[in-house]
Amino acid sequence: MLxxxxxxxxxxxxxVPYDKDNVKMYACGITVSGDAHIGHLYQAMxxxxxxxxxxxxxxxxxxxxxxxxxxxxxxxxxxxxxVDSAEYARQMIKKIDEEMRYFQVDEPDIWxxxxxxxxxxxxxxxxxxxxxxxxxxxxxxxxxxxEKFAKYGQLSNRNLDDAKNNYRIENDEEKLNPLDFALWKxxxxxxxxxxxxxxxxRPGWHIECSTMNMTAFGEQIDIHGGGRDLIFPHHENEIAxxxxxxxxxxxxxxIHNGLIKVNGQKMSKSLGNTIVLEELRKKYHPEVVxxxxxxxxxxxxxxxxxxIFDLAEKHINGFYSIIQKGEERxxxxxxxxxxxxxxxxxxxxxxxxxxxxxLSYLFDRFKEISKKLQxxxxxxxxxxxxxxxxxxxxxxxxxxxxxxxxxxxxxDTIPEEVKALAEKRxxxxxxKDYASADAIRKEIEEKGFAVNDxxxxxxxxxx
Numbered sequence: 066m067l068x069x070x071x072x073x074x075x076x077x078x079x080x081v082p083y084d085k086d087n088v089k090m091y092a093c094g095i096t097v098s099g100d101a102h103i104g105h106l107y108q109a110m111x112x113x114x115x116x117x118x119x120x121x122x123x124x125x126x127x128x129x130x131x132x133x134x135x136x137x138x139x140x141x142x143x144x145x146x147x148v149d150s151a152e153y154a155r156q157m158i159k160k161i162d163e164e165m166r167y168f169q170v171d172e173p174d175i176w177x178x179x180x181x182x183x184x185x186x187x188x189x190x191x192x193x194x195x196x197x198x199x200x201x202x203x204x205x206x207x208x209x210x211x212e213k214f215a216k217y218g219q220l221s222n223r224n225l226d227d228a229k230n231n232y233r234i235e236n237d238e239e240k241l242n243p244l245d246f247a248l249w250k251x252x253x254x255x256x257x258x259x260x261x262x263x264x265x266x267r268p269g270w271h272i273e274c275s276t277m278n279m280t281a282f283g284e285q286i287d288i289h290g291g292g293r294d295l296i297f298p299h300h301e302n303e304i305a306x307x308x309x310x311x312x313x314x315x316x317x318x319x320i321h322n323g324l325i326k327v328n329g330q331k332m333s334k335s336l337g338n339t340i341v342l343e344e345l346r347k348k349y350h351p352e353v354v355x356x357x358x359x360x361x362x363x364x365x366x367x368x369x370x371x372x373i374f375d376l377a378e379k380h381i382n383g384f385y386s387i388i389q390k391g392e393e394r395x396x397x398x399x400x401x402x403x404x405x406x407x408x409x410x411x412x413x414x415x416x417x418x419x420x421x422x423x424l425s426y427l428f429d430r431f432k433e434i435s436k437k438l439q440x441x442x443x444x445x446x447x448x449x450x451x452x453x454x455x456x457x458x459x460x461x462x463x464x465x466x467x468x469x470x471x472x473x474x475x476x477d478t479i480p481e482e483v484k485a486l487a488e489k490r491x492x493x494x495x496x497k498d499y500a501s502a503d504a505i506r507k508e509i510e511e512k513g514f515a516v517n518d519x520x521x522x523x524x525x526x527x528x
Contacts, residue, residue: 067122069288070364070417072296072319073220077417082287083317087125089282090116091316092173093274093291093299094130097157098138101164103340103354103369104292104325104332109170110355110460111322111363111418112290116173117458118414129175129281131274132158135267140256150257151180163495164342167522168351169460175281179273182280183259186268189276189310190248190261198309202239205251205264209271211244214305220319221297246302248272271302278307278315289316293323293364323366332369340369346522347484350472353378355460359420382473387431388449389466390438395446401454402447406430410455420459427452468517472524479525483514487525490516 067080082088092112095105109130116128133139134154143150158178165172179186190207193199198213211217211225218224225244247269252258258265268276278286284307291300300319307315324331327338345354357377361367391397406426413422430452437445453462490505509516509525517524 067118067415068417069318069320072321073316075222078318080318082124083285084287086123088119088127088288089286090119090126090128090288091274091278091282091286091290092128092130093295094132095161096133096136096138097154097161098136098142099157099334100341100343101161102325102332102342103345103358105161106165106168106170106342106345106354107325107358107367108292108322109165110168110358112320113170114420114459115288115290115320115418116171118418121411121414121458127175127282128173129177129277130173131177131179131277133270133273134158134178134180135257136270144255154180159495161342163522164346167346168342168354169463177277177281179268179277182273182276183268185280186272186276187249187259187261189272189279189306192310193248193306196309198305199248200241201263202237204239205249205266206237206239206247207249207263208237208240208245209248209302209306210241211246211305212242214309216308217305218301220301220304223297246271246298248306271299272306274299275303275306275310275315278303279310284311284313284315286316288318288320290320290322293321296321322363323361326366326368328370329368347488348476349374349378350381350464350469352461352464352469353381353473356381356424359459360424362421363418378473382470384427384431384462385466385469387435387438388453388462389470391434391445391449392466394438394441395443397446397450397453402450403454404447404451406448406451407455410458414458423456423459427456468519468524471526475526479514480512483509483512483525486512487514487516487523491523494518 068077069080070076071078090112092108094109095101112128112130116126119126135150139154140150143153146153190199193209194201194207199207199209201207249261249263249272250266250269251263252265252267256267258267278289289300289303304315325340326332327340330336330338332339353374354377357373358367360377409426410423413419416422430448434445434448437448456462486505486509490502490509493499493502493505506516515526517526
């Protein structure tokens with residue numbers, strides 16, 4: 066029986082979808098106003114695993130994620146760089162997609178973008194106005210009236226007075242209530258805009274997710290996810306918008322992952338401690354990063370200390386060294402092997418996706434395998450294959466041992482100049498500038514290194 070902690074009820078519940086074996090799942094994605102960071106990776110990784118656990122339980126899952134590709138920050142960044150905001154968003158999405166592939170996070174079944182749903186958003190806002198939940202100002206802004214929705218605050222467990230006292234409110238003298246939030250923003254000079262019944266403008270942030278859910282799935286979904294920082298106001302506002310239109314419960318289960326801290330401090334640009342994926346991928350193999358992050362309950366905050374990735378790398382290096390020895394000694398069975406370990410891992414993940422408990426079995430199991438290899442015990446081959454079979458759901462032990470070990474053991478001996486050339490070559494390939502990519506490859510080879518491409522990116526090795 067699969068149990069999930071539901072933020073709405075504040076307890077673990079048995080998972081029972083609306084439609085028997087079919088699951089509709091949506092997770093809020095990235096606002097593409099800058100480089101993707103480890104918090105974005107963690108969130109995407111967690112919901113990818115949740116989707117896989119659901120599939121393992123026999124459900125047919127349709128999983129959707131969105132990109133917010135128009136908002137104040139995107140416009141401000143594009144203006145600062147003197148580029149078109151739509152083109153800037155497209156380039157950032159392309160870059161982030163590639164980084165997620167490098168870290169071996171699978172794509173959702175459905176990708177959604179705000180700018181591709183403008184007509185649907187306008188229709189949604191019209192319905193809220195017609196039902197009396199929204200109003201238009203003289204400037205052409207449209208606001209949702211939170212006092213009209215009796216259940217406002219149910220997800221975040223706060224009343225309107227609490228919300229007013231604990232939330233930074235955008236001031237607008239035409240708002241009827243300080244907590245009312247924008248559904249449609251009138252265009253300022255020089256901003257991108259779309260035509261609407263209320264004048265030129267663009268969507269507010271919250272309305273896009275309600276609209277895209279409705280477009281992809283209809284009136285109700287089984288699971289809605291995101292970071293804990295989205296509970297209020299974003300997810301609270303989604304509930305208010307959607308249920309005002311449908312009169313039905315929007316999402317049955319609300320799942321929220323914890324946030325990232327760096328050496329005990331909140332990760333933020335102002336503190337200069339943001340860990341961006343572009344830099345992280347140069348230092349650590351995807352499985353090292355996954356192993357480090359999954360040792361924490363997904364609902365708790367993660368404190369990334371200076372040594373957390375190095376310690377994870379040490380463990381992954383040791384695990385893969387044993388796997389490689391086993392393969393070289395005995396070979397591995399072609400088919401998957403299931404046994405007690407497989408059962409224990411599944412049981413842990415059935416309990417609200419308990420990845421720390423699932424990982425805890427690895428250490429003793431690899432010690433046993435190491436002893437068997439020393440004793441030339443052929444049963445080690447089945448044990449190794451069972452580990453590979455059991456942990457693929459977490460994205461672990463899915464790579465060839467040599468590829469992982471080469472990455473870990475060679476990365477510190479590769480000059481920064483070569484790393485920079487390899488990254489330049491990769492970007493040239495992404496831009497389909499194959500002539501430049503070939504020229505850079507030759508330059509790398511002249512320096513005594515080689516670049517090996519694979520489906521998730523590339524590795525640099527000594528020649």
